[in-house]
Amino acid sequence: MAAPVVERLEARVSELAGAPAQLERPKDSSHGDFATSVALRTAKAAGRAPRALAAELVERLLALDEVESADVAGPGFVNVRLADPFFVAALGEMGEGYGGSWAAQPERVQVEMVSANPTGPIVVSAGRNGAFGDCVARLLSFGGHTVEREYYYNDAGAQIDRFRASVEALRRGEPVPEDGYRGDYVAQLATEEGDPVPRMLASIEQTMERFRIHFDGWSLQSELERRLGEFLPRLDTYERDGALWARSSAYGDEQDWVLVRSPDKGGAPTYRAADVVYLVDKLERGFDRAIYVLGADHHATARWYAAIARMLGYDADRVEVLLYQFVHLTSAGESAKASKRAGNVVFLDELMDEIGVDAARWYLVNRGPDQTIDIDLDLASEKSAKNPVYYVQYAHARIAAILRNAGASPELVLSQHKLVGEEKELIKRLSDFPVTVREAADRRGPQLIPAYAIRLADEFHRFYHECRVLGDPAEEFRLALCRATQRVIARCLDLVGVEAPDRM
């Protein structure tokens, strides 16, 4: 999980400690390059004082070639400082594909995301859905899984009917119905011919491509509903009040849900009926794992999906629901209630117009999915200029400038010079990458990537300031360090869907 050279060292330390030891990066680098709390963890079982155990470990560690110094700190931490060859070896392992392909058993994964009704353009909240889902997809893909992105859209049902009715009303020169959709885009569609739904969908796809999300597949609710007949017999259902219910409460859900409405409610299947068909469709299409990316208001549906998976005899662990909190829009501190129907929303395209695609993607994935996002529209453009994404991109561009000026040179990293602090710190930060990216993927927490990228850029800018690359006796070593840094920065940026510019 860690960089291989760190893993090897970890194994040696574990051996010497007589127990599994984890090497941690102290927050304060004056404590050392790495630290381990293994003495604290094992002291009780060993019936020894933690500091005494730690002192013994220090003695043994000092015998290792790669250890420059080691000492006991605090209640029993062991701080270790490593010799130059360790850093040189670490850098040597940071080639193409560094940090990726960790999956021992690669899976076929489907990430279904955005899936907004095609009743209007994609709003910022749906953009967050996409930014989150797409980053998870990129992380899994980097780990070695095969990932497909899919958009599920409701092309039938009450909302769509209202949407069509709104457009048609305008075409007839009548006002939009009370419960209809307003907004400039509705008026625009009214001036065009034909069904507004496919047009809306095409425009959504365009927005998503601009946002750098490419969908491999599009599923229609109406098509799935048509296959409902083959699945109903496989479900545990019953009739009540004229409607057909799924007995989901018997499979872990909190309640039962209507699959087919009663005749006096129109007798049509609910979206939950389509859910069932879609879930089976996903699993039968050969995906080992089906990931749903849903807004926090859908938190209850996680249980529903798990329940129908069990009801149909599938392993519920193959179904995963990722939730994210909403994006609240404020204007000069006043909160603006967002409603697509009312037309007072901010579209993702508008946000991209305002702050650019890079800043928009970074902004929407920068914070954990459990955190609500408030966007103050009046501050959006001002904030964009200070977006940390540029700080990271700038590091990439600076490296590109050095490499442009350097001309051809081998990937050789051997160095005879005495490493300076900035070089070591940068290499240590690079050695964190495999752990970080893996954790981001496992936890479905893409926000870890921007946070890491900022720290990495930080180390690079410091290195750049202190260490001359071109013309220095250590030029080749430093060029190798630059190349490794550039690769990792570019990878981080790619993982969050942001471009890595060579010039700024």
Add this chain to the structure above:
RNA sequence: GCGCCCGUAGCUCAGCGGAAGAGCGGCGGCCUUCUAAGCCGUUGGUCGGGGGUUCGAAUCCCUCCGGGCGCACCA
């Protein structure tokens, strides 16, 4: 009432059992040298309150307070 999420620096937020952090803001420095969208210094916190578990808790458990969102034969 029940369920999910959140409460960490002036602001926006990372941190998910090991030694309290970043960005922005404030104050003060650094451009004849590979990009100053940069670097350095400084300012700044009872991690919402209270209990508990642990050698160790912002982190896990309980509880209270405050906020967001759900609890449809809408999607």
